Each structure stands twice: as structure tokens, then as C-alpha cells.
Amino acid sequence: MELRDYLATRRSHPASEMAAPGPDDATIDSMLTIASRVPDHGKLAPWRFILFEGEARVAAGAAIAALRPDQSERLAEADRNRFTRAPLVVGVVSTAAPHAKIPEWEQELAVGAVCMNLIHAANAHGFVAQWLSEWPTYDADAGRALGLKDGERFAGFVYIGTGTRELTDRVRPDVPSLVTHFAA
Ligand SMILES: Cc1cc2nc3c(=O)[nH]c(=O)nc-3n(C[C@H](O)[C@H](O)[C@H](O)COP(=O)(O)O)c2cc1C
Numbered sequence: 001m002e003l004r005d006y007l008a009t010r011r012s013h014p015a016s017e018m019a020a021p022g023p024d025d026a027t028i029d030s031m032l033t034i035a036s037r038v039p040d041h042g043k044l045a046p047w048r049f050i051l052f053e054g055e056a057r058v059a060a061g062a063a064i065a066a067l068r069p070d071q072s073e074r075l076a077e078a079d080r081n082r083f084t085r086a087p088l089v090v091g092v093v094s095t096a097a098p099h100a101k102i103p104e105w106e107q108e109l110a111v112g113a114v115c116m117n118l119i120h121a122a123n124a125h126g127f128v129a130q131w132l133s134e135w136p137t138y139d140a141d142a143g144r145a146l147g148l149k150d151g152e153r154f155a156g157f158v159y160i161g162t163g164t165r166e167l168t169d170r171v172r173p174d175v176p177s178l179v180t181h182f183a184a
Contacts, residue, residue: 011167013128015085018161022087027125035118040110042102047111050091050147057083063145064136086159090118094155111155118158128163131156
């Protein structure tokens, strides 16, 4: 598929409907290298990746479920299974921090670009992907349990696996209504 056609039709695949196999180690390396090739003011690389694979996905689910002992069994099960929905989950970590020259906002935008590039990289390698935040992104205890250090936060989790079905498109923005022409 031509690059333009790919970009014009790319879709996320629901994580809950992904299947094995996931990428092997060399492919993961390639994906993360592509993901990291983003505009980055000041060349700070204010991101890192935490990989959830294999049995570690089960441990991660158990760790976050344990933070909510009072929730219903249905929600506890959703937490236990959260990371096993896909063969690979990449936690994209923002390490953005105050800097003398580069606004933190710009660092965060670069991390967002990394997430989007990771989706493109997964697709380029024949896999499907979905970027999800969900509650663990915004919960400090979950962050710590999942490997964050002080001052870091998740930009989200990019789920990567094999697609199981054709995807129908969703409603897309009406782009002309988003455009104005500056006139002095
Ligand atoms: C930062 C971020 C966080 C997201 N978190 C969630 C989420 O927690 N749950 C969800 O259903 N979709 C979430 N989404 C939306 C999906 O990634 C995606 O938009 C949806 O699956 C359709 O994607 P597509 O437009 O690429 O086809 C999030 C998107 C972004 C950019």
C-alpha cells in the first residue's frame, strides 16, 4: 500500500479484540527505533518505554487490581486482564521536566508524537495497534506499581498485536470546518 493510502485509511484496532502473535524482539527494537524518530526540540528525548509481555502482563494486571480491593469482581477481572488483551503493551513514559530553554509542553508534544509513530511502526510491521490511557495512566499508585519513577507519567499504553477482523471506520472530523485563513 502506498504511504499516502495508508495514512488516509489507517485505523486503530480495539485492544480487546487483538490476538497473538505479537512482534519478536528484533521487530520490537525496530518499532521503538521508528517510534523515537520524532521532532524533538532540544534533542532531549523526554520519553522511555516499559514493555509488558508474556507472564509479566499477568503480574501487571494483578498489581493494579490489588490497588482497588473494594471494586466489583467484574472490574477486578477487567484489571487482571487489562494487559493480556494484546501480546505486547508498550507503556510510553513521559520524562518531560522543567528545562531552561525547552517548554515542558513541547516535550509532552514530542512524547505524543512518539506514541503516534509507534502506532505507524506497528502497522508498518504488519501488526495492529491502539493507544489507550484508561485509569492506570492517571493514578499515581498504579504508575508506581507499573514501573514509573518520581516525576514521570504515562502518555498512555500502546497495545500491539495481530488483527482479528476487518475494521469499519469511525466518523472523522470535518476538516474544512477546522480551517480558517488568517487575514490581517
Ligand atoms: C491519549 C489518548 C488516550 C486514549 N485513551 C483511550 C481510552 O482510554 N479508551 C478508549 O476507548 N480510547 C482511547 N483513546 C482512543 C483510541 O486510541 C482511538 O482513538 C480509537 O480507538 C480510534 O482510533 P483511530 O482513529 O486511530 O481509528 C485514546 C486516544 C488517545 C490519543
